Amino acid sequence: MTTDFDLGHLLAERGAERYELHGRYLNHQLPRMLHTIGFDKVYERAEGAYFWDADGDDYLDMLAGFGVMGLGRHHPVVRKALHDVLDAGLADLTRFDCQPLPGLLAEKLLAHSPHLDRVFFGNSGTEAVEAALKFARFVTGKPRVLYCDHAFHGLTTGSLSVNGESGFRDGFTPLLPDTAVPLGDLGALARELKKGDVAALIVEPIQGKGVHEPPPGCLRAAQELLHKHKALLIADEVQTGLGRTGDFYAYQHEDGVEPDLVCVAKALSGGYVPVGATLGKDWIFKKVYSSMDRVLVHSASFGSNAQAMVAGLAVLSVMENEQIVANARATGDLLRSRLAALTDKYELLADVRGRGLMVGIEFGRPDSLKLRSRWTMLQAARKGLFAQMVVVPLLRRHRILTQVSGDHLEVIKLIPPLIIGEREVDRFVDAFTDVMDDAHSGGGLMWDFGKTLIKQAVANR
Template sequence: MTTEFDLGVLLAERGAERYELHGRYLNHQLPRMLHTIGFDRVYDRGEGAYFWDADGNDYLDMLAGFGVMGLGRHHPVVRKALHDVLDAQLADLTRFDCQPLPGLLAEKLLAHSPHLDRVFFGNSGTEAVETALKFARYATGRPRVLYCDHAFHGLTTGSLSVNGESGFRDGFAPLLPDTPVPLGDLDALAAELAVGDVAALIVEPIQGKGVHEAPSGYLRAAQELLHRHKALLVVDEVQTGLGRTGDFYAYQHEDGVEPDLVCVAKALSGGYVPVGATLGKDWIFKKVYSSMDRVLVHSASFGSNAQAMAAGLAVLAVMENEQIVANARLTGDLLQSRLAALRDKYELLADVRGRGLMIGIEFGRPRSLKLRSRWTMLQAARKGLFAQMVVVPLLQRHRILTQVSGDHLEVIKLIPPLIIGEAEVDRFVDAFTAVMDEAHSGGGLMWDFGKTLVKQAVANR
């Protein structure tokens, strides 16, 4: 006797156990952390740039699922494409045929990078990076890849080897023989290239951790240095690509930059299906896949699956038809200018930077004695606590979801869905202004919560 599976019934019966289930069977520190900072909300549904809870309260999403929800949640065109591809009952993943959807999606992606020729589809950003590392090593015959300080390229062993943060790397050695260089330091890059064993430099045009952009002219100069030494330029566009920064790829803000390999993921499927893509030059792919014996030398069991490919094609169609890249540029400029105008008003606000809808808000040491003493207390306990003090009331009082941009950083990163407009800008700026007003008043619940964070930070040492 078979029992029919009903997802709706299961969620109705067990959905309230979500935090208990996660603590028991998954990462037990996640629910603990969410409870501590007051992020243990229960969201019932999402649409566009908003969530709703069981009481019907709306929450503005300025996080976009770490960037995967580029079109917001449940875009109707992407939903329809997924229904259509399931209804088509394709003979998917036979592995001994050539389905049309991967080729069609590759063609569309490559149209935005005319100097690139071929695509490998995997399942995530870290897989896209792993592919680029393997391809660069094989194509050049060299072992070493350079990466930038504070970079984030993923957490699998290969991508972790080019991760610029010790907090992620500690305890997982030995890793691959790779070497960090400071972002923007051409002399350091040239010194490493002179050794003669470098396969590539992998770089984010704008680093996700802290939202730091490569200096103007750096990517092109680095490309020239690399090619002079027969090494490759790999650009990680996992977070910055597909319109996030106001151009289709972030490297395109600088004239003359033509990477050898480009890594894409996150927003490519509209947040529905895990997907990653590594775009590259024809000669690199032909060297890796040099004979029929090497046809499967690099592959992925779920790579190029029909659901991911259909979602990707729908996403690219929406981006073109709804002018998503232009909206990211215009709305991002508006948001950044509105926030930058607050710098003179708030001494705790040190910087506002970024491109398009990838914006970093950095806090710094205040001038006034009263605020400075409280700032010093927070910094002594753990750097990054003030940014957390801002993020929490934004959610709890104003129902806006944001994130601190990295461990021990006094930076909030805004990476909202690319569909937001002036109404969402107004809501965020009004809420941020209210939170900063309270912080600068020197009292109130914010600083009381700061004491809670200090106790938690000391207890975790």
């Protein structure tokens, strides 16, 4: 049987052009950046927590597609579920019926947050946040949403309005009339609430940028303040949810916290089909969808599609059957303890923090004169260059993919697939130790590469 489209032939014929094609037709700065730091790899296949290149060398993934690959790549259960739903030939997205899969996935999700009642399905984390912002403004009748300094909630206009990093907002203003407060500053929250125009506070229970969490008891106290002023608490669990921090949701680490709206996405997709969800209380949904005339007042063309719904159902099934949350907790504790033990050994290593398999490694100003002068040189060019100096040899010398945790931050964030175990922890810690030994030797390849980063930083000013 012949076909008009042969994927294998297309990739074999044109796959080698990948960087050229991207530079010509997509974001031209991405291949330029990857070439500069030596990240211009050619990955041929992936499975679980690993990639392989054309030479058969394996790469350990400690990034998980920014948290999307919670179960790793190509989990067989999710893969089979998607084959099954395609083979079923369902009457999907008719828009004027009620298919079973969205209801079944909503039921499964809500079982993990029993104080919530209903779900809206979109296609991404930023869409989940957009829905929460709209719902909060509508049901409270108030215009402002508070967010935290250094927060990240997405890049569409509404979610960008509650983005705490100016680099993402520059040039895209004016945005919505929202206001930042310091993470954990209850006094600042109270002062804003007294103005009477606040619809909600949106917060990441653990911030992705820098891996920071509020002080113990802060979320519950914030919730009480918000409710006193008839405002809502929105928990953005797009990255922290579905087991990432060692509980199903990160807000569950603190007793008594029951957000009015919860945003999830990323790992719910199984790494295959984009999906986002906004979970909320019954009264909120009933006020938004208050009549048959308002049945489509908030909707999404591809929301609740069969492939996304079955991917989510398969992910939740795997999480339960393979005890994914417990593994994230135990493996995360092991990884953090192994890394924290190195803080006394390396003066450039300032802190190790996080929960579950969301780990922040922070670097800081060293005490010794020789290292301090080099550190100062990097900081003068651009803050965050030392963390980049660590990320690069982890990939180039040890074949481990990591990321710097936000612009101008001397922090590496580890968010690996939740299926990793002791073997992967050993591999990462051994590689990290080797890189830090090199950094503290006073010479080495790292500082030579640092000169390249300085030149790049200066050129981009």
